[in-house]
Amino acid sequence: MAKTLYDKLWDDHVVRDNGDGTCLLYIDRHLVHEVTSPQAFEGLRLAGRRPWRVSSVLAVPDHNVPTTDREQGISDPISREQVETLDDNCREFDIVEFRMDDPRQGIVHVIGPEEGATLPGMTVVCGDSHTSTHGAFGALAFGIGTSEVEHVLATQCLVQKKSRAMQIRIEGRCGPGITAKDIALAVIERIGTAGGTGYVIEYAGAAVRALSMEGRMTLCNMTIEAGARAGMVAVDDTTLEYLRGRPFAPAGEQWERAVDAWRGLQSDPDAVFDAVVEIDAATIKPLVTWGTSPEMVTTVDGHVPRPEAFADPVKRRGAERALEYMGLTPGMPIRDIRVDKIFIGSCTNSRIEDLRAAAAIVRGRHVADNVRLAMVVPGSGLVKRQAEQEGLDRVFTAAGFEWREPGCSMCLAMNADRLEPGERCASTSNRNFEGRQGPGGRTHLVSPAMAAAAAIAGHFVDVREL
Amino acid sequence: MEKLDKLTGIVAPLDRVNVDTDAIIPKQFLKSIKRSGFGPNLFDEWRYLDHGEPGMDASKRAVNPDFVLNQPRYRGATILLARDNFGCGSSREHAVWALADYGFRVVIAPSFADIFYNNCFKNGVLPAVLPAEVVDGLFAAVAAAPGYALAVDLAAQEIVTPAGERHGFAIDPFRKHCLLNGLDEIGLTLEHRAEIAAYEENRRRTAPWLFTTGTAG
Numbered sequence: 001m002a003k004t005l006y007d008k009l010w011d012d013h014v015v016r017d018n019g020d021g022t023c024l025l026y027i028d029r030h031l032v033h034e035v036t037s038p039q040a041f042e043g044l045r046l047a048g049r050r051p052w053r054v055s056s057v058l059a060v061p062d063h064n065v066p067t068t069d070r071e072q073g074i075s076d077p078i079s080r081e082q083v084e085t086l087d088d089n090c091r092e093f094d095i096v097e098f099r100m101d102d103p104r105q106g107i108v109h110v111i112g113p114e115e116g117a118t119l120p121g122m123t124v125v126c127g128d129s130h131t132s133t134h135g136a137f138g139a140l141a142f143g144i145g146t147s148e149v150e151h152v153l154a155t156q157c158l159v160q161k162k163s164r165a166m167q168i169r170i171e172g173r174c175g176p177g178i179t180a181k182d183i184a185l186a187v188i189e190r191i192g193t194a195g196g197t198g199y200v201i202e203y204a205g206a207a208v209r210a211l212s213m214e215g216r217m218t219l220c221n222m223t224i225e226a227g228a229r230a231g232m233v234a235v236d237d238t239t240l241e242y243l244r245g246r247p248f249a250p251a252g253e254q255w256e257r258a259v260d261a262w263r264g265l266q267s268d269p270d271a272v273f274d275a276v277v278e279i280d281a282a283t284i285k286p287l288v289t290w291g292t293s294p295e296m297v298t299t300v301d302g303h304v305p306r307p308e309a310f311a312d313p314v315k316r317r318g319a320e321r322a323l324e325y326m327g328l329t330p331g332m333p334i335r336d337i338r339v340d341k342i343f344i345g346s347c348t349n350s351r352i353e354d355l356r357a358a359a360a361i362v363r364g365r366h367v368a369d370n371v372r373l374a375m376v377v378p379g380s381g382l383v384k385r386q387a388e389q390e391g392l393d394r395v396f397t398a399a400g401f402e403w404r405e406p407g408c409s410m411c412l413a414m415n416a417d418r419l420e421p422g423e424r425c426a427s428t429s430n431r432n433f434e435g436r437q438g439p440g441g442r443t444h445l446v447s448p449a450m451a452a453a454a455a456i457a458g459h460f461v462d463v464r465e466l
Numbered sequence: 467m468e469k470l471d472k473l474t475g476i477v478a479p480l481d482r483v484n485v486d487t488d489a490i491i492p493k494q495f496l497k498s499i500k501r502s503g504f505g506p507n508l509f510d511e512w513r514y515l516d517h518g519e520p521g522m523d524a525s526k527r528a529v530n531p532d533f534v535l536n537q538p539r540y541r542g543a544t545i546l547l548a549r550d551n552f553g554c555g556s557s558r559e560h561a562v563w564a565l566a567d568y569g570f571r572v573v574i575a576p577s578f579a580d581i582f583y584n585n586c587f588k589n590g591v592l593p594a595v596l597p598a599e600v601v602d603g604l605f606a607a608v609a610a611a612p613g614y615a616l617a618v619d620l621a622a623q624e625i626v627t628p629a630g631e632r633h634g635f636a637i638d639p640f641r642k643h644c645l646l647n648g649l650d651e652i653g654l655t656l657e658h659r660a661e662i663a664a665y666e667e668n669r670r671r672t673a674p675w676l677f678t679t680g681t682a683g
Contacts, residue, residue, distance in 0.1 A: 022638065036496075055677060078498075078520055119675065127557060129556050129581055147559060147585065151652050156662060159640065197579065249675075250674075261673065293486075314483050318483050431555060
């Protein structure tokens with residue numbers, strides 16, 4: 001019978017069928033960070049258990065780490081304790097960790113692929129919802145809670161119920177200036193933030209094939225914002241070219257064997273999906289969110305909606321509340337929204353291509369007077385080094401941006417980087433929830449090029465017109 | 467894990483769609499390395515007028531009288547009535563720990579985000595999905611009658627209103643079994659230790675590249 005890519009990945013990892021609709025699924029790669037793991041390690045200790053296979057685990061602190069003056073350590077004692085607890089746990093259980101002073105340290109979803117620790121055909125989990133990122137490699141990757149982190153540490157498995165499969169086909173070609181971020185937001189605009197609930201999404205179509213691995217990661221990353229735990233893209237030459245020579249990737253004869261196996265990681269031509277969504281790439285414009293949910297999004301040449309335009313009363317009240325929180329006037333043009341801060345970073349958009357795209361807009365220009373802070377937070381130490389070798393850091397700093405150390409930073413503001421109440425931010429991150437970037441902070445999600453353009457103009461502008 | 471069988475409790479209504487886990491427990495409280503003590507900071511930004519930080523004494527903070535959980539009629543609520551896509555966003559299990567620590571054992575909504583839904587079952591909390599029109603009716607009933615309580619019967623998979631209306635809900639048999647008996651899922655999985663080891667050995671042979679650790683260390 002014809003199989004979807006998801007079917008193949010699922011079938012390949014079933015240790016046992018429990019006969020009650022659930023299966024015990026084997027986990028190949030377990031990524032760990034400091035926020036969602038301490039209670040899991042504590043659980044292991046309390047039960048007198050050891051990790052099943054430490055070689056499957058790669059740990060890194062990212063959520064709490066400072067992005068400035070790193071040699072001073074972490075000043076917030078509670079953040080410091082959490083990072084030190086990760087260090088201690090990794091030492092105790094003999095787990096590989098890229099510590100804060102390691103040049104490879106960075107956001108867990110950036111370093112996994114960068115190291116080749118994420119490979120096609122794997123199951124990849126992490127106590128973080130944006131684990132969906134790794135599906136870009138033809139892997140089954142999803143976020144889990146802390147109890148499941150403990151479960152995977154102890155058993156190398158998870159009890160899972162198979163999801164339904166959705167195919168999202170992005171056919172045709174994207175216009176100039178349209179990025180994977182815009183595709184991701186266009187998907188959420190189409191299906192809504194709960195549209196993918198209960199599904200695993202496979203992205204297909206010419207516009208997806210045309211994306212680089214970094215673009216595919218951005219697209220898969222935002223899958224959780226559409227409600228689906230996992231997003232994936234089939235393996236092709238782009239995947240293989242990206243992986244060749246990465247530290248954790250196989251080499252020599254092992255590489256050849258692996259490639260043979262990976263070539264089969266795509267949906268059969270006649271595979272049947274439970275749902276299919278088609279989007280014409282040519283219709284996608286640069287998108288900007290206006291509300292407090294990623295589905296509250298519109299085109300840069302559009303307007304802030306009027307709540308009365310929503311027929312559903314629950315949605316109408318949601319829009320009213322969002323506009324009040326965001327301090328926006330119904331009907332105002334998106335371009336008239338002025339911004340106070342710019343954040344270029346996060347597991348969605350902090351890789352080298354993101355920084356190049358932003359730098360291309362910024363080069364030779366300067367941040368607008370009304371912008372209080374514009375910052376670039378590279379996704380990892382290696383991304384940072386690469387960018388510096390290309391001179392991107394100087395492009396940003398000359399334009400008035402701050403150039404920071406790698407980490408999650410102002411995507412969720414667990415460290416010192418945050419919005420003050422009422423501040424408005426053009427952000428390349430993934431969530432515009434109330435308070436996400438700091439209590440009272442107002443987030444507009446955009447692509448790196450759009451964030452850079454907003455930094456220069458002081459308000460949103462259509463990057464295609466620059 | 468605390469077991470859950472039958473429960474009758476006061477219902478608190480949270481009339482918003484897409485309530486995300488950042489709202490349920492804001493990020494500053496995720497710095498804790500413990501599993502308990504999150505209850506006072508449940509819905510922190512909505513519940514208090516001041517800005518909360520870890521270590522603050524909740525009894526000395528300015529509460530927001532308009533927020534539903536601060537209204538005396540919902541004191542002691544053990545059932546939370548919510549809207550679509552409850553628990554979306556971050557995978558933080560702290561959201562469920564906060565709900566449970568506050569005293570909620572059941573959340574009723576027309577739909578839940580997947581990761582949150584999973585996390586509930588690890589912590590003795592039942593996420594019950596009821597049709598949107600039933601949830602609409604419950605919101606109206608709760609608003610009309612102070613002290614409104616529902617009876618939840620997990621074994622029968624039913625939620626019963628004071629008027630005796632019965633609303634069935636679906637649940638996986640395995641999750642139901644674990645919740646009814648308060649079972650430790652890790653212990654159950656480790657009963658299949660030999661099968662896991664056999665699978666792993668075979669995988670190591672057929673896909674050895676998945677077991678390399680590169681140049682890390």
